[in-house]
Each structure stands twice: as C-alpha cells, then as structure tokens.
Amino acid sequence: MSRPAATRPALDAADRALINRLQRGLPLVDAPYAAVGAELGLSEAEVLQRLQSLLDRRVLTRFGPLFHAERLGGALLLAALAVPQADFERIAALVNAFPEVAHNYEREHALNMWFVLATATPAALEAAILGIEAATGLPVHRFPKLEEFYVGLYLPA
Known part of the structure; x- marks a missing residue:
C-alpha cells in the first residue's frame, strides 16, 4: 500500500x-x-x-545483494494469504518467524498478506509452505515466477 x-x-x-x-x-x-x-x-x-x-526511515526496506536463487539451485515464490483483519498482526508474526520469508506486506485485497519465500532447495520451499499453513491454519496461495523483470526506480535529482 x-x-x-x-x-x-x-x-x-x-x-x-x-x-x-x-x-x-x-x-x-x-x-x-x-x-x-x-x-x-x-x-x-x-x-x-x-x-x-x-x-x-523505511524509504529503503532492504539494501544488499540480489541473488538469483534458482541459478544457485534454490527456489523463490511469491505467496499470499487471506487473513481475517482482526487476526492480521498475529498471523504476520507467525509468517515472519519463518526464516524463508524474505519480506511480508499488507495489501487491500481478499488476499491481504503477501510475502516472498526464498529457500536453498525446491524441497525446502514446499516444506516452508506446509509449515506456514500448519502454523496459521490458512492455505498459502502460490504465485510462481513465470518471467523475470527488473524495474529500476530512478528519482529526479
């Protein structure tokens, strides 16, 4: 948002x-x-x-190298949950406790919690998804990468 x-x-x-x-x-x-x-x-x-x-100030949420997990034998996935608003903070804490969660953010949509999972292997990705589902009691909606784009943000000086 x-x-x-x-x-x-x-x-x-x-x-x-x-x-x-x-x-x-x-x-x-x-x-x-x-x-x-x-x-x-x-x-x-x-x-x-x-x-x-x-x-x-959260102008930048992250600063560090960008690795291509798939090229290194790992896996990456955009995922979403439909979280009851009253339970959002509790569920966010559960999801964020997984070390495979790269970042997590709220959206104004039926699928209101979106996060990226990054793992060393494809099998570990599936295990993380199953773990999140078990911890939250909610199904994880998977959005695998079909094509990669790099969008640079360049600000006027």
Whole structure:
C-alpha cells in the first residue's frame, strides 16, 4: 500500500542521487562507499549515514545483494494469504518467524498478506509452505515466477 504524500519521508537531492547511483551496483574496489561518495560529492561517512537513514526511515526496506536463487539451485515464490483483519498482526508474526520469508506486506485485497519465500532447495520451499499453513491454519496461495523483470526506480535529482 502506498502512503499518503503527507506521510512520505522527504528526500533531498543527495538522497535521490545516492538511491539512483546504488541501483547500478557498488564498484569492486577496496572502499566502495568512498568511491560512490567521490562520484556524488559526499564523504564515505556521509554515504553510510545517508544509507542508514534511508533504511531507518523505511524509504529503503532492504539494501544488499540480489541473488538469483534458482541459478544457485534454490527456489523463490511469491505467496499470499487471506487473513481475517482482526487476526492480521498475529498471523504476520507467525509468517515472519519463518526464516524463508524474505519480506511480508499488507495489501487491500481478499488476499491481504503477501510475502516472498526464498529457500536453498525446491524441497525446502514446499516444506516452508506446509509449515506456514500448519502454523496459521490458512492455505498459502502460490504465485510462481513465470518471467523475470527488473524495474529500476530512478528519482529526479
């Protein structure tokens, strides 16, 4: 769900430039954050502080490498549950307790809880789904990846 404009964290030009730059990856050098900072006119410390601030303010929900689980022999799946609203927080805690759950979010839909499962093997994916169903008492709706897309978010400076 998107937030109303009034509650969105403000981003200055340096935040936007940093987000845009980091989507192209980190340089393979001894001090990658210093190199990114030099490109943007920021110190290494400022790059790290801004990155931490973006995470703390939930502008970014994650910062880290992106692995292709399937290419490494693993499995990935988008899944959803239809959770009674009164029980949403309890069910979210149960789902989030599974280490295979990469992230979890609420949607305004009959299937109102969506999450991504990532496992080292396809068999482990099935075990995680069965575990979530047992823990929650709800059926997990599976949405396997049919095609992969990368959508970059580039912000105006």
